[in-house]
Amino acid sequence: MTASVYYSIVRLAFGLLLLSVLWSLACGSVLSRKYEYEEEIFLALDGSASVYVNAAVPALVALRGAKLPVDPGARLDRQVIREYYETPVSHVRSVTSSRRDGRRYVHLRIDAPDITRLSEAAPFAWSTYRFQQRDAEFEYTQDVLAAAGQDVGNVGWGGAERIAFRLHLPSKVGFHNAPSRTIERGNIIVWEQALTDRLKGVPVSIQVRMETESILFRTLLLFAAMMAAVALTFAAAIWFVRSRKA
Numbered sequence: 328m329t330a331s332v333y334y335s336i337v338r339l340a341f342g343l344l345l346l347s348v349l350w351s352l353a354c355g356s357v358l359s360r361k362y363e364y365e366e367e368i369f370l371a372l373d374g375s376a377s378v379y380v381n382a383a384v385p386a387l388v389a390l391r392g393a394k395l396p397v398d399p400g401a402r403l404d405r406q407v408i409r410e411y412y413e414t415p416v417s418h419v420r421s422v423t424s425s426r427r428d429g430r431r432y433v434h435l436r437i438d439a440p441d442i443t444r445l446s447e448a449a450p451f452a453w454s455t456y457r458f459q460q461r462d463a464e465f466e467y468t469q470d471v472l473a474a475a476g477q478d479v480g481n482v483g484w485g486g487a488e489r490i491a492f493r494l495h496l497p498s499k500v501g502f503h504n505a506p507s508r509t510i511e512r513g514n515i516i517v518w519e520q521a522l523t524d525r526l527k528g529v530p531v532s533i534q535v536r537m538e539t540e541s542i543l544f545r546t547l548l549l550f551a552a553m554m555a556a557v558a559l560t561f562a563a564a565i566w567f568v569r570s571r572k573a
Contacts, residue, residue, distance in 0.1 A: 360489065360491075360519075361427070362381065362488075362489050362491045363382065363383045363385075363386040363484070363488040363489065363490055364381075364382040364383065364390055364490040364491075364522070365380070365381045365490065366451075366492050366493070367379040367380075367495070368494050369495040370442065370467065370494060370496055371497055372465065372498065372539065374441055374443065374458050375439065375440050375441065376439045376442045376445075377420075377436065377437070377438060377439070378417070378435075378436075378437040378438075378439055378445070379434070379435065380412070380433070380435040380437065381432065381433075381434050381435075382432065382433060383431070383482075384397055384403065384430065384433060385397045385482040385484075386490070386522070387433065388475075388479050389474070389475065389476070389477050389478070389479045389526060390453075390474040390490075390525060390526065391449075391453070391474070392475035393408075393411055393450070394407070394411075395408070397479045397480070397482055399426065399431050403424055403431055403433070405422045405423075405424065405433075408433055408435070409422050411449070411450060412435055412437055412448070412450050414447065414448040414449070415447070416439065416440070416445060416447045416448050417437050417438070418437065418439075418440075419435060419436070419437055420436040420437065420438055421435065421436045422434070422435050428483060429483050430483060442456050442458050442467075443456050443457060443458055444456075453471055453472055453473060453474060453475075454471045454472070455468075455469065456468075456469050461536075463538070463539060464501060464536045464537060464539065465498070465536070465537050465538075465539055466534075466535070466536050467496075467533075467534075467535045468532075468534050468535075469492070469531075469532075469533040470530060470532055471492065471531035471533070472528065472530055473528035474526055474527075476526065476528070484522065488521070488522035488523075489519055489520065489521060489522060490520050490521075490522050491517055491519050491520070492517070492531060493515060493517045494515065494516045494517075494533070494535065495514065495515050496514040496515075496516065496535065496537055497537070498514075498539065498540055499514075499538045500514060500516070500535060500536070501536045501537060501538065502534070502535065502536040503516050503535045504532065504533070504535075505517060505518050505533075506518070507519075516535065518531055518533055
């Protein structure tokens with residue numbers, strides 16, 4: 328095989344590999360599940376959390392009783408949304424909006440200094456949050472109960488819409504009760520429910536047990552150990568070379 332043929336084959340293989348990666352990413356983007364309502368919690372071991380809410384405006388009205396116009400053509404006042412979520416136990420960092428399937432969506436980033444008090448904020452009052460240490464583990468539980476049940480009329484829902492509660496956890500998980508029984512990369516666990524069931528107030532029970540040492544701390548400790556090993560090896564090599572010269 329000549330060098331030119333060899334490199335042509337290599338370039339073709341690389342091109343096919345690149346196309347397959349791009350295709351998988353595109354399919355993942357296209358096929359990724361879209362929710363009418365989603366709460367995403369980034370939990371810290373000190374009990375604080377960053378909470379992201381991504382929701383269709385009609386879902387916010389129907390599920391949480393928010394005073395917002397469900398007409399997609401109506402003006403959406405972000406300040407009203409901010410004031411609804413801004414409470415003594417929840418601090419709004421950002422509010423944005425988008426459109427999809429003929430509906431308006433809002434996207435919020437919220438800081439919660441103490442996740443166990445988040446239920447004191449009206450938008451999250453349908454849940455009870457508990458976070459405590461039991462022996463050598465932290466235990467997080469969240470029970471999502473009745474929705475507001477406010478009628479929003481015909482907003483384009485077909486009955487197959489889903490909602491989700493997503494947890495990003497800071498340490499190794501020893502137990503969780505998500506129906507999927509899976510932990511996604513980055514220590515992410517998702518509890519899904521049909522929007523129709525959430526409107527009826529069918530409970531969602533979230534239970535997780537995790538280690539008390541953060542993954543980040545363990546990673547940094549491992550990195551420091553590796554750096555120390557490299558430094559010792561380098562020092563030993565220098566000592567060996569100098570001793571040979573002597």
